[in-house]
Amino acid sequence: MLSYEHDDTIAHRLDPRSKLAVQIAFAAAALSHTSGRALVALTAITALFLTVAGVSILRTLSAYRFALVIIAIAPLVSAATLGPPWIDVADGLESARAGYRVVLVLLVSAAYVRSTRIRDSRAAVQRTIPGKPGQLLGVGIALVFRFFPVLQADVRRIRQASAARLGTERGAIDRASHIGLLGLTRAFDRADRLSLALRARCFAWNPTLPRLSFTRLDAPAFAVAVALGAGTFL
Amino acid sequence: MATEHGAVEPVRDEIVRQFARAALLAALIGAVAPVSIPIPFSPAPITLQVLFVFLAGLVLGPVWGTVSLTLYLAAGAVGIPVFAGFSAGPGVLFGRSGGYLWAYPVAAGLIGLLVHRGTDLRAPADVSLPVLVGALVAGTAVIYGMGSGYMAWLLDMTVVEALMVGAVPFVPVELLKLVAAIAIVKSGRLQPVGT
Incomplete structure (x- = not known):
């Protein structure tokens, strides 16, 4: 599983905002090109980012194996044609090249995930998006992070209890609505208790955030982001 | 450490309740990602994420349903492993399943709008069956339309090829989720805030 890992690489020392800028610029550049030369350049940049992080x-x-399966199937489906010559190699290759850049985008995003703490990302989101939407998004990310393992345990308990009572023998719709209803009522019970606690602690639109600061290291990162962004229009 | 020195501006009670529900629903969608229920004669098992997209629109309404799914995408983008197969990262939003993911908040908003006819919520158990079915079918169409459309563009496939890979195997299963979602809201055990 991909997650933040404590380390002291250059990527770990960058401000999350410059890393996000690089991510978005890389995705934009990768998704606007499928030529062979562009893919070689993007591969080199990906290798650099992975090393740095x-x-x-x-x-x-x-970690991304599920996404990779469809990316691998797509060229085969593209190449298959109804009627002679049955297999259109050029069509399949075009789709394979398109799929390859998606793999690069996923690899580069792993560099972000490995090198950025969730609370730093949260602070970056909250500082970059102005006003109440930024506040809600920032606090919301923190809450999802906090409650994700709790709700995973809830869902596991619901499934185990259901299996112990032969719930696995019931029809698919029955099982789906059982897990859905119990999962949601438990999550909402937790949410209502949480909202009471938030109100008791004066949950406000303007709380104090961890400090973020750009350092000299961030300048080259931003330069890369700008260059990649410009590359989108080449 | 830099602190805020202005007057504290508390968030209204009703917003806190809806927001807490939206955030926990987003976490729940991540938590049910690994659950899959096999069904006979179908290559695709039932996964529960889309069921909760339906429920977000039905129970949280157009505004907070959209907020909830936006939070889900943001949480996954910054590295919380809430996407299918415990994956995460900004790249997933641009990857093969990006179209489906971006469609989630749109679908939840659309379902909420059709069911609640505005931003004032009403109990979904009291809404007539044709309206519920129509809203959920529209939401499903948005998810698979955007998902397959983006996949066709991204992987350089024709729309028909993308539909064969990314929609046809899954749509029959979606009908089962639609029935499950309606059974859940008709049970009357989930009350939207303010009803």
Whole structure:
């Protein structure tokens, strides 16, 4: 599983905002080109980012294996044609090249995930998006992070209890609505208790955030983001 | 450490309740990602994420349903492993399933709008069956339309090819989720805030 890992790489020392800028610019540049030369350049940039963030390629690919299956199937479906010649290699290759850049985008985003703490991302979101939407998004991300494992345990308990009572023998709709209803009522019970606690602590639109600061290291990162962004229009 | 020195501006009670529900629903969608229920004669098992997209629109309404799914996308983008297969990262939003993911908040908003006819929520158990079915079918169409459309563009496939890979195997299963979602709201055990 991909997650933040404590380390001291250059990527770890960058401000999350410059890393997000690089991510978005890279995705934009990758999604606007499929030529062979562009893919070679994008591969080189990806390799650089992965090295800078200390990412293991194999572990990352295995974390994204679900996405990779469809990316691998797409060229086969594209190449298959109804009627002679049955297999259109050029069509399949075009789709394979398009799929390859998606793999690069996923790899680069692993560099962000590995090198950025959730609370830093949250602060970056909250500082970059102005006003109440930014506040809600920032606090919301923090709450999702906090409650994700709690609700995972809830869902696990619901499924185990249901299996112990032969719930696995029931029809698919029955099972789906059982997990859906119980999962949601429990989550909403928690939400209502949480909102009471938030109100008791004067939940406000203007709380104090962790400090973020750009350093000299961020200048080259922003330069890369701008260059990649410009590359989108080449 | 830099602190805010202005007057504290508390968030209104009703907004806090809806917001807490939206955030926990977003976390729940991530938590149910690994749950899959096999069904006979179908290559695709039932996964519960889309069921909760339906429920977000039905129970939280157009505004907070959209907020909830936006939070889900933001949480996944910054690295919380809430996407299918415990994946995360900004790249997933641009990847193969990006179109489906971006469609979630749109679908939840659309379902909420059709069911609640505005931003004032009403109990979904009291809404007539044709309206519920129509709203959920529209939401499903948005999710698979945007999902397959984006996949066709991204992987350089024709729309028909993308639909064969990204929609046809899953749509029959969506009908089962639609029935499950309606059974859940008709049970009357989920009350929207303010009803």
